Amino acid sequence: MSSSVMKARLLSREGDESVYEVFIGPQHPASGHMRFIVRLQGDVIVGVDPDIGWVHRTMEKLAETKEALKAIPLFERMTIIDSQNVTIGYVRALEKLLGVEPPPRARYLRTLLSEMNRIASHLYGMGLSGIFVNHSTMFMWCFGDREVWIQLAEELTGARLTHAYSIPGGVRRDLPQGFAEKARKAIRYMRRRLEEYRKIFFDNPQVRARYEGVGVLKSHEARRLGVVGPNLRASGVRYDARLLGDYGVYDELDFVVPTAEEGDAMARLLLRGEEIRQSMRIIEQVLERIPEGPILAEKYLRLIPPKLREPALKEGRIKFPGIFANLKIPEGEAVARAEMGHGEIFYHVVSDGSKKPYRVRVVTPSFRNVVLFRYLPPGHRFMDFPAIYGSLDYFPPESDR
Amino acid sequence: MVGEILEIVFSPQFFGPVVFPGLVTVLLVLLTIIWVERKIAARVQMRVGPLYVLKPLGGAIQMLADGLRFFFQEFIIPETVDKLPFVAAPVVAMTFAILPFAFIPVAPDFIPYSVPYSMPVFLGLNTVIPLTIIAMAWGSNNKFSIQGGIREAYMTIAYEAALFTAALAMAITYGTLDFAEMVEAQGVPGILVNPLSAAVFFVAMLMSAGKLPFDIVEGEQEIVAGPFTEYSGIAFGLTMGIGYVQLYGFTLAFTLMYLSGWEPLIPFLHDIYPALGGVMLFAKAYLLMVFIVFLRSVYGRYRLDQALRLGWRRLFPLSLLSVFFAVVLRVIGVV
Amino acid sequence: MSVEDLLRRLEEKGLEPVDRGDVVSVAVEPHALREVAELLVEEGYDHLASVEGIDRPGEDVIEVVYHAESYSEELWGKLAEIRVRVPRGEPRVPSLIDVWPNALFLERETWDLMGVVFEGHPELRRLLMPPDWEGPPPLRKDYKVATEGVFVVVE
Numbered sequence: 016m017s018s019s020v021m022k023a024r025l026l027s028r029e030g031d032e033s034v035y036e037v038f039i040g041p042q043h044p045a046s047g048h049m050r051f052i053v054r055l056q057g058d059v060i061v062g063v064d065p066d067i068g069w070v071h072r073t074m075e076k077l078a079e080t081k082e083a084l085k086a087i088p089l090f091e092r093m094t095i096i097d098s099q100n101v102t103i104g105y106v107r108a109l110e111k112l113l114g115v116e117p118p119p120r121a122r123y124l125r126t127l128l129s130e131m132n133r134i135a136s137h138l139y140g141m142g143l144s145g146i147f148v149n150h151s152t153m154f155m156w157c158f159g160d161r162e163v164w165i166q167l168a169e170e171l172t173g174a175r176l177t178h179a180y181s182i183p184g185g186v187r188r189d190l191p192q193g194f195a196e197k198a199r200k201a202i203r204y205m206r207r208r209l210e211e212y213r214k215i216f217f218d219n220p221q222v223r224a225r226y227e228g229v230g231v232l233k234s235h236e237a238r239r240l241g242v243v244g245p246n247l248r249a250s251g252v253r254y255d256a257r258l259l260g261d262y263g264v265y266d267e268l269d270f271v272v273p274t275a276e277e278g279d280a281m282a283r284l285l286l287r288g289e290e291i292r293q294s295m296r297i298i299e300q301v302l303e304r305i306p307e308g309p310i311l312a313e314k315y316l317r318l319i320p321p322k323l324r325e326p327a328l329k330e331g332r333i334k335f336p337g338i339f340a341n342l343k344i345p346e347g348e349a350v351a352r353a354e355m356g357h358g359e360i361f362y363h364v365v366s367d368g369s370k371k372p373y374r375v376r377v378v379t380p381s382f383r384n385v386v387l388f389r390y391l392p393p394g395h396r397f398m399d400f401p402a403i404y405g406s407l408d409y410f411p412p413e414s415d416r
Numbered sequence: 417m418v419g420e421i422l423e424i425v426f427s428p429q430f431f432g433p434v435v436f437p438g439l440v441t442v443l444l445v446l447l448t449i450i451w452v453e454r455k456i457a458a459r460v461q462m463r464v465g466p467l468y469v470l471k472p473l474g475g476a477i478q479m480l481a482d483g484l485r486f487f488f489q490e491f492i493i494p495e496t497v498d499k500l501p502f503v504a505a506p507v508v509a510m511t512f513a514i515l516p517f518a519f520i521p522v523a524p525d526f527i528p529y530s531v532p533y534s535m536p537v538f539l540g541l542n543t544v545i546p547l548t549i550i551a552m553a554w555g556s557n558n559k560f561s562i563q564g565g566i567r568e569a570y571m572t573i574a575y576e577a578a579l580f581t582a583a584l585a586m587a588i589t590y591g592t593l594d595f596a597e598m599v600e601a602q603g604v605p606g607i608l609v610n611p612l613s614a615a616v617f618f619v620a621m622l623m624s625a626g627k628l629p630f631d632i633v634e635g636e637q638e639i640v641a642g643p644f645t646e647y648s649g650i651a652f653g654l655t656m657g658i659g660y661v662q663l664y665g666f667t668l669a670f671t672l673m674y675l676s677g678w679e680p681l682i683p684f685l686h687d688i689y690p691a692l693g694g695v696m697l698f699a700k701a702y703l704l705m706v707f708i709v710f711l712r713s714v715y716g717r718y719r720l721d722q723a724l725r726l727g728w729r730r731l732f733p734l735s736l737l738s739v740f741f742a743v744v745l746r747v748i749g750v751v
Numbered sequence: 752m753s754v755e756d757l758l759r760r761l762e763e764k765g766l767e768p769v770d771r772g773d774v775v776s777v778a779v780e781p782h783a784l785r786e787v788a789e790l791l792v793e794e795g796y797d798h799l800a801s802v803e804g805i806d807r808p809g810e811d812v813i814e815v816v817y818h819a820e821s822y823s824e825e826l827w828g829k830l831a832e833i834r835v836r837v838p839r840g841e842p843r844v845p846s847l848i849d850v851w852p853n854a855l856f857l858e859r860e861t862w863d864l865m866g867v868v869f870e871g872h873p874e875l876r877r878l879l880m881p882p883d884w885e886g887p888p889p890l891r892k893d894y895k896v897a898t899e900g901v902f903v904v905v906e
Contacts, residue, residue, distance in 0.1 A: 019849070021852045022848060022849065022852050025852055025855055026873055026874070035559075037559055037560070037563070038559075039638075043640060044640060045638070058720070058721070067878065067879070068877070068878055068879035068880065068881075071879040071880070073889065075864075075890065076889060076890055076896075111773075145716070148716035148717055149628065149631065149716050149717040150715065150716030150717075151457065151461065151712070151713070152457070152460055152461050152713045152714065153716075155461035155462065155463060156461060156462065159461070159462045159463075215714065219714070219715070219716070221629045221715050221716055221717075221718060222716055224718065224719070224722055225716060225717075225718070225719060225722075238797050238798060238822050239797055239798055239852055239853070240798065240852060240853045241798030241799060241800070241820070241851075241853040247822075252822050254822040254827060258827075259827065259828055260828075261773075348771075349773075350773045350774050350818070350830060350832075351773075352800075359800075361800045361801050361818070363801065363803065363816070363818065365805060373805075374803070374805045374806075376801055376803040376816075378800060378801040378857075382856065382860075383800075383853070385856055386852075386853055386855060386856055389855070396719065396720070396721060397563075397638065398632075398638055398719040398720055399719065400638065401638055415879060416879075
């Protein structure tokens with residue numbers, strides 16, 4: 016398909032009097048924080064206009080007014096369900112500008128929390144896919160099981176959702192006692208639950224009738240439209256920002272990036288289940304192989320006064336060195352990409368040598384997936400629209416930043 | 417004087433439609449079955465469900481609290497609605513939902529209105545309800561309501577034919593159109609005699625009452641609440657209740673036609689008062705209702721065209737096949 | 752399709768690409784933008800990762816930076832960066848929506864927040880800002896955020 020055909024499908028058409036406009040607006044039980052202007056002809060969708068921007072919190076502008084370090088809790092509010100993966104990109108960009116590398120133990124810990132957050136984010140997405148066809152059991156089960164992973168993250172970082180775990184140079188806290196045992200128990204529980212999900216949802220003939228063959232995205236379309244995350248991999252493109260080797264210890268671990276061939280909504284849902292399995296494999300390997308050592312880079316560790324340094328390392332909680340209050344980012348630019356549950360997030364940090372960044376550009380995976388709302392629904396029936404929405408795992412606050 | 421009033425109250429013509437299985441029982445069933453639905457769904461979904469209204473009983477009278485709240489809530493009539501259909505339609509709907517109970521026999525000698533064709537009358541009165549729902553949708557003057565009304569119209573056309581034909585198959589099997597005579601003629605329960613007809617009637621019953629997986633008319637994820645979007649206060653309570661009242665009526669009909677109705681009649685209860693002998697009928701219908709509301713925990717919602725395809729391409733031919741099967745059974749002389 | 756091919760072809764066009772580790776960066780004039788973009792598509796960079804505007808009031812330019820990305824294994828480690836400088840008073844850049852279809856929302860956002868007009872973009876209307884926003888583009892450095900006063904009650 017040439018790009019002019021693609022472009023024609025992407026542009027919105029107003030239509031004539033036979034076109035019926037339905038506003039699935041922000042005041043709607045199933046729209047999230049955004050509005051869709053769905054144009055119907057009879058029961059067939061002829062166009063969808065995603066109207067985003069209702070949760071725009073001006074994060075790029077705010078990042079210019081704050082010291083570089085303070086932007087970490089700011090950026091994690093974009094996708095609070097996945098907060099480690101959202102901030103790790105920004106922290107990597109800062110580390111490239113500052114010229115500091117985290118020690119191996121810190122990289123393992125970052126990977127551990129990344130995968131735990133990925134599982135929680137995928138459970139959120141699977142729960143949404145359940146409720147969008149009114150399957151309330153899948154919704155409740157996924158959100159209930161998410162609790163397991165949130166409590167595990169609370170063990171590790173001290174907060175259920177707002178982790179703020181990665182800092183330039185390392186991580187904030189070390190593994191507590193007994194964490195490995197709890198994590199293994201959670202993994203065993205999750206493996207049983209994935210079987211239950213299969214029995215009640217993925218093998219449910221009614222759910223298959225709603226999701227199979229709906230919203231098919233072919234591989235070359237997915238490449239051209241720049242979609243990310245499980246939506247991309249379900250169309251057969253094997254791309255994952257973890258494979259870039261830029262952060263974490265993914266090149267040392269043994270895991271598979273799953274892909275699917277069909278590209279329909281069912282493939283996207285099943286892929287998320289597969290990715291949860293792979294994330295659990297990664298967590299098991301991380302817990303086995305994690306090396307001993309400090310959790311903050313030597314460059315910053317030696318700036319903590321010795322009296323505080325020893326107890327901090329022994330307890331596993333970092334006290335920020337005084338320099339963090341006035342951290343000057345050297346002049347330059349850095350680009351970093353990380354893989355969130357929803358897809359790839361892109362950071363571009365431009366610094367002019369002062370404490371506050373000159374410009375931070377962040378492109379979130381949901382913002383890159385918005386174009387699918389234009390591209391996929393035309394030609395489908397109106398009741399396919401929630402099915403497409405549920406399969407895309409779109410997160411409005413992340414897209415609007 | 418008191419004797420005469422008591423005589424009227426306990427006559428089948430009054431007691432049937434008003435007390436059992438009519439108005440009062442309908443309200444009690446409405447109160448309890450929604451609680452049962454919410455509790456079952458909650459237990460399946462690792463939750464607790466309604467708990468606090470009467471804590472020792474596990475929140476059993478939650479729906480009574482909800483119903484009372486509806487009475488105190490303001491019934492907002494928006495400016496842009498068409499007032500007559502908007503206000504009258506829920507009332508007419510509920511009336512026609514409760515009216516068929518006048519034709520349900522509870523015991524062999526307790527039939528409110530004994531007509532030789534109570535089964536078609538029962539099903540026919542239930543057919544008026546989709547018309548009132550379309551009136552609600554039209555009166556609401558709201559895009560989502562119109563969509564819901566159109567869906568209701570399509571769904572009605574899909575299941576009504578199959579429903580009637582499946583019931584017709586049972587009528588042919590027993591040689592009568594009257595519920596009471598059907599129960600008398602059932603030695604073996606109807607579900608074993610003509611299982612095809614039972615299956616078709618069951619699925620069509622689900623579509624009629626709007627239970628999952630066929631709650632397409634009030635599809636929350638696409639059209640807010642369908643025809644019921646603009647209703648608040650007591651009218652909202654009425655519209656929410658219509659589906660359950662229809663379900664109760666249909667499960668009674670199903671029990672009468674397929675599960676051998678009030679057999680076995682409990683002798684000592686029957687001697688006290690004939691209607692009490694119908695306790696088995698009520699128990700079977702209630703258990704069937706509990707099974708149907710349990711389906712909410714298992715299924716999502718079908719798409720409209722999939723439900724229509726099911727109704728016309730699968731259910732209707734199967735119901736015709738069940739009529740043929742009933743004719744064959746009669747000709748052979750099995751029944 | 753490799754990074755060396757890309758660098759070679761860019762140099763053949765007379766540009767000076769800089770390989771900065773994660774990105775291959777090239778500065779381009781607005782009138783040559785579309786050619787370079789089509790070259791990148793041919794080399795395998797078939798979609799955009801980001802379009803941003805960097806406001807530089809000191810030099811009186813707005814720098815529009817495109818980051819093109821590829822999903823193929825040889826190229827996915829390196830983004831292709833195109834930098835264009837346009838005058839701050841008249842920021843007009845040709846739209847690349849014919850070359851990269853997914854520039855649809857990215858360019859619209861840059862117009863919305865930074866005020867860069869993309870000529871040829873079919874739908875330049877408000878995306879993140881309210882639909883009736885009339886003020887100056889918010890991401891500019893001279894945009895003053897209206898702050899509320901602090902009210903202190905003195906007993």
